[in-house]
Amino acid sequence: MRKGFLDNGIPVVMERMTGVRSVSMGIWVKIGARYERLDKNGISHFVEHMLFKGTKHRTQKDIAIEIDSIGGDINAFTSRENTTFYVKLLKDFTGQGIDILSDIYLNSLLQEDDIKKEQEIIGEEIKMVEDTPDEYIHDLFYEDIWGKDGLGMNILGTQDTVNLLERGDLVRHMDNHYGVNDIVISAAGNIDYESILRQFNEKLGFQKNKSKEQVIVKEEQPAQFNSCVKVHKKDLSEVHLCIGVKGVKQDSMLRYPFLLLNTILGAGVSSRLFQEIRENRGLAYTIYSFLSSYHDTGVFGIFAATGKKKYVEVIETILNEIKSLKDTLTEKELQRAKSQLKGNILLNMESSSGRMQNIARQEIYYGRYYPPQAIIRGIDKVKLSDICDVIDGFLHPSKKVITLLGPASLSALKGIC
Numbered sequence: 583m584r585k586g587f588l589d590n591g592i593p594v595v596m597e598r599m600t601g602v603r604s605v606s607m608g609i610w611v612k613i614g615a616r617y618e619r620l621d622k623n624g625i626s627h628f629v630e631h632m633l634f635k636g637t638k639h640r641t642q643k644d645i646a647i648e649i650d651s652i653g654g655d656i657n658a659f660t661s662r663e664n665t666t667f668y669v670k671l672l673k674d675f676t677g678q679g680i681d682i683l684s685d686i687y688l689n690s691l692l693q694e695d696d697i698k699k700e701q702e703i704i705g706e707e708i709k710m711v712e713d714t715p716d717e718y719i720h721d722l723f724y725e726d727i728w729g730k731d732g733l734g735m736n737i738l739g740t741q742d743t744v745n746l747l748e749r750g751d752l753v754r755h756m757d758n759h760y761g762v763n764d765i766v767i768s769a770a771g772n773i774d775y776e777s778i779l780r781q782f783n784e785k786l787g788f789q790k791n792k793s794k795e796q797v798i799v800k801e802e803q804p805a806q807f808n809s810c811v812k813v814h815k816k817d818l819s820e821v822h823l824c825i826g827v828k829g830v831k832q833d834s835m836l837r838y839p840f841l842l843l844n845t846i847l848g849a850g851v852s853s854r855l856f857q858e859i860r861e862n863r864g865l866a867y868t869i870y871s872f873l874s875s876y877h878d879t880g881v882f883g884i885f886a887a888t889g890k891k892k893y894v895e896v897i898e899t900i901l902n903e904i905k906s907l908k909d910t911l912t913e914k915e916l917q918r919a920k921s922q923l924k925g926n927i928l929l930n931m932e933s934s935s936g937r938m939q940n941i942a943r944q945e946i947y948y949g950r951y952y953p954p955q956a957i958i959r960g961i962d963k964v965k966l967s968d969i970c971d972v973i974d975g976f977l978h979p980s981k982k983v984i985t986l987l988g989p990a991s992l993s994a995l996k997g998i999c
Contacts, residue, residue, distance in 0.1 A: 588786055596768070848872075
């Protein structure tokens with residue numbers, strides 16, 4: 583991996599991969615839903631959409647035809663802390679990819695007619711998520727944990743906040759958060775380091791920082807984890823549920839034992855939860871655990887979807903599995919989890935897009951690069967006692983959130999939560 587800087591100081595992290603023909607490149611903006619004002623919730627995601635609607639040099643159709651004609655893919659995504667624009671294409675078209683990516687970043691028109699159309703489109707996207715309970719439950723889960731601001735805010739926003747956005751709001755958002763100090767450029771694949779740095783410098787190296795009077799400093803909301811049990815009523819054929827406890831921030835030294843704990847408990851078909859709840863008891867078709875980490879905090883959660891008459895038993899079984907975990911962990915189980923986790927990480931790093939995302943996130947959250955070998959060593963160093971310490975420190979039965987979506991009732995959970 584190599585790190586360079588454009589003339590204006592923008593960091594560029596790059597990783598060359600031999601044996602592949604693809605190149606993936608991304609512009610990462612350090613702004614997401616958690617940094618938005620409540621009345622502008624969804625603006626980061628809205629801007630993400632708008633940057634594909636046409637520039638001073640290309641119409642929306644031009645962008646689509648140009649990228650398709652070279653067999654490439656251009657896309658974007660918004661998270662709670664970042665907005666990312668990326669392109670993946672063959673090595674021969676690297677320069678064209680940089681030109682398109684830089685053009686949408688610098689020269690998007692943000693036209694009024696397109697804003698109105700996109701308000702309708704994102705409105706449909708919000709409805710679609712609300713009609714997809716295995717997605718919607720996670721939005722409700724984060725809101726139950728962190729409230730209706732900061733990390734608890736919906737990435738898409740709400741129908742009301744999206745419909746009230748105006749062009750001036752989008753321009754101010756970009757002026758305040760798309761400056762030189764707010765972005766990281768990443769590239770991975772069959773690349774030439776000097777060529778990538780030179781071409782990005784030609785396109786973006788002249789961009790100036792905003793003056794201190796113009797810049798609005800991002801203020802992170804203190805992420806206070808709130809324990810609660812909440813039911814969100816909805817006419818569904820199943821009950822969807824999330825159970826969570828406070829996790830760790832991205833750069834925590836506990837991330838390796840936490841990742842292994844996640845692997846043992848609910849990652850994959852051999853995990854404890856999958857084997858006990860789906861295979862042994864037949865209580866749910868889908869069940870898994872997950873670890874989400876941010877700049878200052880995180881959450882360790884479990885998701886399941888089950889029948890109306892089974893959700894109480896599913897919750898009881900999950901809580902019992904957590905309760906018995908420390909006393910039943912074995913060295914053999916830990917070694918199997920290490921092999922599984924290392925395999926998953928290495929397989930993800932076989933793709934240029936996986937590498938591009940990995941090095942960008944490391945730059946944003948760690949400010950340094952951890953090569954695959956260092957990550958593998960970190961996993962291998964974890965002892966059984968380290969996982970037990972994480973269980974003791976974080977999996978408190980009284981400090982949890984349980985979110986239910988569907989035909990469930992709080993009264994049915996008395997005595998088990």
